[in-house]
Amino acid sequence: xxxxxxxxxxxxxNGLTAVDHLSLGVAEGEVFGLLGPNGAGKTTTLMMLTTxxxxxxxxxxxxxxxxxxxxxxxxQSIGIVFQDPSxxxxxxxxxxxxxxxxxxxxxxxxxxxxxxxxxxxxELWDRRNGLVKQYSGGMRRRLELxxxxxxxxxxxxxxxxxxxxDPQSRERIWGYxxxxxxxxxxxxxxxxxxxxxxxxxxxxxxxxDQGRIRAMDTPSVLKRAIGGDIISLTAxxxxxxALRALPFVKKLETRGREVALxxxxxxxxxxxxLHRAGPVDSVTVRTPxxxxxxxxxxxxxxxxGSPEGGWAERMMHHRS
Numbered sequence: 001x002x003x004x005x006x007x008x009x010x011x012x013x014n015g016l017t018a019v020d021h022l023s024l025g026v027a028e029g030e031v032f033g034l035l036g037p038n039g040a041g042k043t044t045t046l047m048m049l050t051t052x053x054x055x056x057x058x059x060x061x062x063x064x065x066x067x068x069x070x071x072x073x074x075x076q077s078i079g080i081v082f083q084d085p086s087x088x089x090x091x092x093x094x095x096x097x098x099x100x101x102x103x104x105x106x107x108x109x110x111x112x113x114x115x116x117x118x119x120x121x122x123e124l125w126d127r128r129n130g131l132v133k134q135y136s137g138g139m140r141r142r143l144e145l146x147x148x149x150x151x152x153x154x155x156x157x158x159x160x161x162x163x164x165x166d167p168q169s170r171e172r173i174w175g176y177x178x179x180x181x182x183x184x185x186x187x188x189x190x191x192x193x194x195x196x197x198x199x200x201x202x203x204x205x206x207x208x209d210q211g212r213i214r215a216m217d218t219p220s221v222l223k224r225a226i227g228g229d230i231i232s233l234t235a236x237x238x239x240x241x242a243l244r245a246l247p248f249v250k251k252l253e254t255r256g257r258e259v260a261l262x263x264x265x266x267x268x269x270x271x272x273x274l275h276r277a278g279p280v281d282s283v284t285v286r287t288p289x290x291x292x293x294x295x296x297x298x299x300x301x302x303x304x305g306s307p308e309g310g311w312a313e314r315m316m317h318h319r320s
Contacts, residue, residue: 003028003155003187004049008058011044018044020211021058028154029185031177033198033205037298041211042191046157049189051075063154076104079148083159085140089133093124093143096132097150104151118146122176138169145176155187156180162197174200195290205290207297214297219290226251226288226296229266231273233259235280242276249273251296257281262288 004026011019019041026032036042047053049062051071060067063077087096094115101111119125122142132140141161148156161177162170178201180186192198198205199219206216215222227250238259244252248269251262259277263269266285274280 001028002026003030003064004032004060004062004189006049006058006060009045009048009055009060010057011041011048011053012056017211019048022211022213024206024213024216026187026189028187029181030203031181031188031190031201033202034189034191034208035198035205035294036208040208040298042208043159045208046159046189046191050078050080050157076151077154079151079153079156081141081144081148081156081158081161083163085144087132087140087143087147089131089135092129092131093119093135093146094128096143097147100147100150106151114150114152118149121149121179122146123172136169138165138172141165141169141173142176145173149180149186153186155189158188158190160192161190162192162194170197177201195294198290207294209298215293219293222293223288223290226262226292228262228264228288230286230288230292231261231263231266231270232284232286233261233273233277233280234282235259235277238277238280243273246272246276253295 002025004024006025007023009019009022010017022041022045034042034045044053048055048067049060051067051074054068062074065073065077067074087093088099091099097115097118098111101114106114115128116125119128122145124139124142124146127135127139132143135143145158145161148158158177162173165173174197177188177190181188188201190197190201202219204216204218205222207214207222215225217225234257236257240252240254240259243249243259243261246269248264249261250264253260261273263273270283270285274283
């Protein structure tokens, strides 16, 4: 069952196409990664799916509800954890969740039950009466996650969920996300710049660039799409032409003194590569990573491009 589905979804701003005929489907309980360099259109896509921005054309449904015709039903079925903290730090953790439950009109008994459930899930029940301004960064992110789950959404949108957190806090949040998807069948959409996060959590991912999906599949399939191994050489004057002419070299890229070659088999062809390259200062051999996949399909690193900002900032920009 597809919980999220878009068909030819498009959004333009002042003649600029931010999202260009986007079609995708996300299943129930799936953790789906939406990746792209800044300015690729992923934030605009999420804003349309969460009813914050109206599409120019095409259709989208979330939880079985059309984002244009049934925006209130969509909002009832989703939770959002923004990149920037949005909890009231003058309130306690408990009070933040109580306000959220009241906004969603949860009956009092159910609201109190859910507050305890979600705070226990993120291991904050013992700190429920502490002011949020006294929470650590990891605790605040966990509280944001608890708030997003308060009203039992079918879909949870996470914008950079572990940005700036220490490794232990990141590991905790990853565990919560995995349990939500596996045990509660919550569909999770993640935007992130951390490739290890995608590798750990996402069953599938879509790579966006210039408003379009450039590739979409499982991380392992996308890595295999590059093919072979990657040999990286550092040299002052590598013979790039000779390396490019080798029949087993599938791709060659240069960045300053570094030459990166995608080859069929590094173990078989490394000696010949070194022989053809001429004097080299260093050499490394590795299998493809998601960073390589991203570079392959977009031609740039995930952090390259024009600044995109958080959702709240983008929303103010679109309305101005």
